Amino acid sequence: MLELDRLGARAGRTTLLSDVSLTIAPGERVAIVGASGSGKSLTGRAMLTLPPSGVTYSGAVRLDGVDLLSLPDAEVATRRAAAVSIIFQEPATALNPVHSIGAQIDETIRLHTRAAAGERAERVLSLLERTGLTAAGVGPERYPHELSGGQRQRVAIAIALALSPRVVVADEATSALDAVTSARILDLLEGLTAANDTALVLITHDLAVARRADRVLVMADGRIAEEGREVLTRPVSAAGRALHDARHITLPPRPAKAARDPVLAVRDVRVERGGRPVVDGVSFTVAPGERLALVGGSGSGKTSLVRGLLGLLPMTGAITLAGSELPAGSPVLRDQAGMVFQDPATSFNPRFSAGRIVAEPLFRTLLSRKARRERAAMSLERVGLGGDAAGRKPHAFSGGQRQRIAIARALVATPRILFADEPVSALDAALRGQMVALFDTLVREDDLALVFVAHDLALVRALADRIIVMEAGRIVEQGTPEEIFRRPRHAATRALVDEARDEPGGDARGDEARQDDEAAAPGG
Amino acid sequence: MRVLTRLAQLAATLFVASLIVFMAMSVLPGDAGLLRLGMNAEPAAVAALRAEMGLDDPLPLRFVAWLGGILTGDFGTSGTYDVSVLGLLAERARVSVPLAVYALVLSVALALPAGIYAAVRRGRFADRAVRGVAEIGLSVPAVWLGLLFIYVFAVYLRWAPAGGFPGWDAGPARALGALTLPAVALAIPQAAILARIVRTALTEAMDEDFVALARAKGRSTAGAVIHHALPNAWAPILTVVGMQFGFLVAGAIVIETVFNLPGLGRLLFQAVAQRDIVLVQGITLVVVATVVIVNALCDVVAVASNPRLRRGP
Numbered sequence A: 001m002l003e004l005d006r007l008g009a010r011a012g013r014t015t016l017l018s019d020v021s022l023t024i025a026p027g028e029r030v031a032i033v034g035a036s037g038s039g040k041s042l043t044g045r046a047m048l049t050l051p052p053s054g055v056t057y058s059g060a061v062r063l064d065g066v067d068l069l070s071l072p073d074a075e076v077a078t079r080r081a082a083a084v085s086i087i088f089q090e091p092a093t094a095l096n097p098v099h100s101i102g103a104q105i106d107e108t109i110r111l112h113t114r115a116a117a118g119e120r121a122e123r124v125l126s127l128l129e130r131t132g133l134t135a136a137g138v139g140p141e142r143y144p145h146e147l148s149g150g151q152r153q154r155v156a157i158a159i160a161l162a163l164s165p166r167v168v169v170a171d172e173a174t175s176a177l178d179a180v181t182s183a184r185i186l187d188l189l190e191g192l193t194a195a196n197d198t199a200l201v202l203i204t205h206d207l208a209v210a211r212r213a214d215r216v217l218v219m220a221d222g223r224i225a226e227e228g229r230e231v232l233t234r235p236v237s238a239a240g241r242a243l244h245d246a247r248h249i250t251l252p253p254r255p256a257k258a259a260r261d262p263v264l265a266v267r268d269v270r271v272e273r274g275g276r277p278v279v280d281g282v283s284f285t286v287a288p289g290e291r292l293a294l295v296g297g298s299g300s301g302k303t304s305l306v307r308g309l310l311g312l313l314p315m316t317g318a319i320t321l322a323g324s325e326l327p328a329g330s331p332v333l334r335d336q337a338g339m340v341f342q343d344p345a346t347s348f349n350p351r352f353s354a355g356r357i358v359a360e361p362l363f364r365t366l367l368s369r370k371a372r373r374e375r376a377a378m379s380l381e382r383v384g385l386g387g388d389a390a391g392r393k394p395h396a397f398s399g400g401q402r403q404r405i406a407i408a409r410a411l412v413a414t415p416r417i418l419f420a421d422e423p424v425s426a427l428d429a430a431l432r433g434q435m436v437a438l439f440d441t442l443v444r445e446d447d448l449a450l451v452f453v454a455h456d457l458a459l460v461r462a463l464a465d466r467i468i469v470m471e472a473g474r475i476v477e478q479g480t481p482e483e484i485f486r487r488p489r490h491a492a493t494r495a496l497v498d499e500a501r502d503e504p505g506g507d508a509r510g511d512e513a514r515q516d517d518e519a520a521a522p523g524g
Numbered sequence B: 001m002r003v004l005t006r007l008a009q010l011a012a013t014l015f016v017a018s019l020i021v022f023m024a025m026s027v028l029p030g031d032a033g034l035l036r037l038g039m040n041a042e043p044a045a046v047a048a049l050r051a052e053m054g055l056d057d058p059l060p061l062r063f064v065a066w067l068g069g070i071l072t073g074d075f076g077t078s079g080t081y082d083v084s085v086l087g088l089l090a091e092r093a094r095v096s097v098p099l100a101v102y103a104l105v106l107s108v109a110l111a112l113p114a115g116i117y118a119a120v121r122r123g124r125f126a127d128r129a130v131r132g133v134a135e136i137g138l139s140v141p142a143v144w145l146g147l148l149f150i151y152v153f154a155v156y157l158r159w160a161p162a163g164g165f166p167g168w169d170a171g172p173a174r175a176l177g178a179l180t181l182p183a184v185a186l187a188i189p190q191a192a193i194l195a196r197i198v199r200t201a202l203t204e205a206m207d208e209d210f211v212a213l214a215r216a217k218g219r220s221t222a223g224a225v226i227h228h229a230l231p232n233a234w235a236p237i238l239t240v241v242g243m244q245f246g247f248l249v250a251g252a253i254v255i256e257t258v259f260n261l262p263g264l265g266r267l268l269f270q271a272v273a274q275r276d277i278v279l280v281q282g283i284t285l286v287v288v289a290t291v292v293i294v295n296a297l298c299d300v301v302a303v304a305s306n307p308r309l310r311r312g313p
Helices: A040-046 A072-077 A102-113 A117-130 A149-161 A177-196 A236-244 A302-309 A354-364 A369-382 A387-391 A399-411 A431-444 A457-463 A481-486 A491-502 A511-519 B002-027 B030-035 B045-054 B059-071 B086-119 B125-139 B144-156 B172-206 B209-216 B222-234 B235-257 B262-274 B278-303
Strands: A002-011 A014-024 A029-033 A056-063 A084-085 A167-171 A198-205 A215-220 A225-226 A264-273 A275-284 A293-296 A315-320 A337-340 A417-421 A449-453 A468-473 A474-479
Touching: A014 A040, A014 A056, A014 A177, A014 A225, A029 A481, A040 A056, A040 A198, A040 A337, A040 A511, A084 A149, A102 A117, A102 A149, A102 B059, A117 A149, A149 A177, A177 A491, A225 A236, A236 B002, A264 A302, A275 A302, A275 A399, A293 A302, A293 A457, A302 A315, A302 A417, A302 A449, A315 A449, A337 A399, A337 A491, A354 A369, A354 A387, A354 A399, A369 A387, A369 A399, A369 A457, A399 A417, A399 A431, A417 A431, A431 A449, A431 A457, A431 B125, A457 A491, A468 A481, A468 A491, A474 A481, A474 A491, A474 B278, A481 A491, B002 B045, B002 B209, B002 B278, B059 B278, B086 B125, B086 B222, B086 B262, B086 B278, B125 B235, B144 B172, B144 B235, B144 B278, B172 B222, B209 B222, B222 B235, B262 B278
Parallel strands: A029 A198, A029 A215, A084 A167, A167 A198, A293 A449, A293 A468, A337 A417, A417 A449
Antiparallel strands: A002 A014, A002 A056, A215 A225, A264 A275, A264 A315, A468 A474
16 A cells, blocks of 8 residues: 655765665554664655655655655645654654644644534544543643643644544654553554554654564664564564664672762652642652662653752752751752753753863853863763864764763762753663663762663663652652562552563563563564 | 733833933033023023023932923923924824834835745745845845935836825825835845844744644645744744834934934934934933833733743743
8 A cells, every 4th residue: 555665865965765665554563663863764754755854755655556756745745644644753842832732633634624613623522532632631722731741642643643544654653751651652553543444654763662563674774674573582683683682771780888878868849830739748868879760650740859959940848968958949959969851952052062061060160261171071081972072063963972961061060969860761772771881880980879760661770779659749659679670569650660561671570580571572 | 910020020121211311311411501592691591591490400309300290291391392392202203103113014024925935945046045135135224225215216217205204184195105115215124134033933943843743734835834833933033023123213213314204213313413302302212112112012922922921831
């Protein structure tokens, strides 16, 4: 039904895709997996003939025998959404912030049918119903910023399915969501497409997502490297093996340490947003050299807690730093703490060089300009960015390198505590492993206390000494990874752990169990 | 709540602006009494006049009296024209306000389609052409454009009068006709700046996923830009429009002189030349207040167009 025939893509003189051929049958589920830059998204967008600006396609994209690439854009536009639709990765940017969600779903129907307003409104309501939004109390009059990430992706699904297309392309549609939400969204997508005999193309870097497909294609360097379900268990190509290996994060063992006095103790922290508490009475301590993970579903208050402690959100509560209590509302903690944000690109001033970005936390010190430059260069060197990196602007770095810059910036002022909010979730699986190893090394070398927020439980299990599970702004459970993963007590913890257990990459059990998992990995 | 805060800010800004206007005029050299009576006036007569005008009172007192007068609609009496400043302002505003609005409408009407067109055709010939024309447009001073227009359209082609204003009593068609050349001369440099801002704001918004999603829904590139990128680009565009209103008012001082229009700009020019301090204060305050209020309005509209700001977090 949909056929890519020797599809190529280039931007200027650079070849981005070559010789990509595949066919998709009605109702089929196909996964395209690959690292970032492998061309998987470009392949997905070719199915709608929507190249990013500056990119041109060659070859043929046939829908029922008609080559879309040779049609004028106005002709292709009548088929987009009606025959082939797409769901993008980022729930934060995929919906237009100034239109209500009802209007955005309605737009698709309005553009392709002559249905009257009343009938369209009914169809919008039925789509909200089918995507589970009505049950969550989300009506068509709501705006995207009022919804959670998972709810926004449900709206994106409603838009994609509005006209019952024959192919839906999900371009990393759940990569930005936590494990539980991600699984629910994928279940929904599978159910709705199967009901209509709609083909589903899952574009992902995560083999756990690819597991849901009938057929798996591995892409590397703009070509198809490997095809078939064996890639999930016995990959042949180098790209397939890299994806496979990246599922497990192994760090050098840590010697058991004697209990030490906490470097940071917080008591009864409350953070309010828009008049309602998002963090409510949270207390915890963290010792030097300890790694503390904050986990929980979206909206559980993990990020708000970290931001509140750093004085980036108004908070109340007592903070004791190395034994002495800080005055209320004091931003002193910021002098003793480094922070790594989820998306490094948005935390950099694009006009600053990497050296200047890294040196910024030193602005209150009395160091000379030369000394600051040297400290920045040293810090960049530690994260593996030597040479001329300090003089280059952020856009000249890849996503992984940018996160290294963010880590260098967090460490430049020699903090005692390092906060990290989803530090690796914007990176693909291969880079994720490297970055976690880097965190491990740096925290060890500097005897730092690490407080990190993560939804990737494989990462949490590998890196954390202690885990705090949050729900609705409160701590519902805390313990060692062993306790949390083996004997989860609270319902929220169990939901998270169960989800991780379902994924081969999730690694929710002990090492022996993981071996079993691999041998018995489904799909053989 | 947000509206009240904004209103309080507006009032504070206006108060500070009036203070600055008053102080600037008070520290200027030149004795108002001496100016009024001539250089050879009797010192006793000058002193009497100063006392009558209240010029011997301490500054704060004079400021309060002046501001109090303005708040009750009394802007004082012009020294040179010997009529109420408020009356003069109202009369001249009938030329200046339509001129500024006319120029602003022209500027937006030129810049919005040009900016949208350039953004839709980003990187292609049409985009470069629009940007090239905008570059020329913004390097040309409005005065020079005005003189050029007078030569081409009034002297050579005889399509429009070379200057002067027949008054609104002569009929709106003739009055607007007299304002057209100056409005175009004022609008073109502003339109060039605005077109570039529109293009930049749009191209930034166009890179967002929701614009790609609009295309995936079946919109054309232009449809996606107009319905999805543009509503997200209003904030920077409106900010610049608000600022441009200030430039238009300032530019009007020169353009009204070139086209011999009896507006506030020319009145201000004459008032400065004649050291008519009461009049200069009055005009300056009105102009500053207009610009501040228009900018505040633009802010309010920008907030109203953004649901994230409209409803609060």
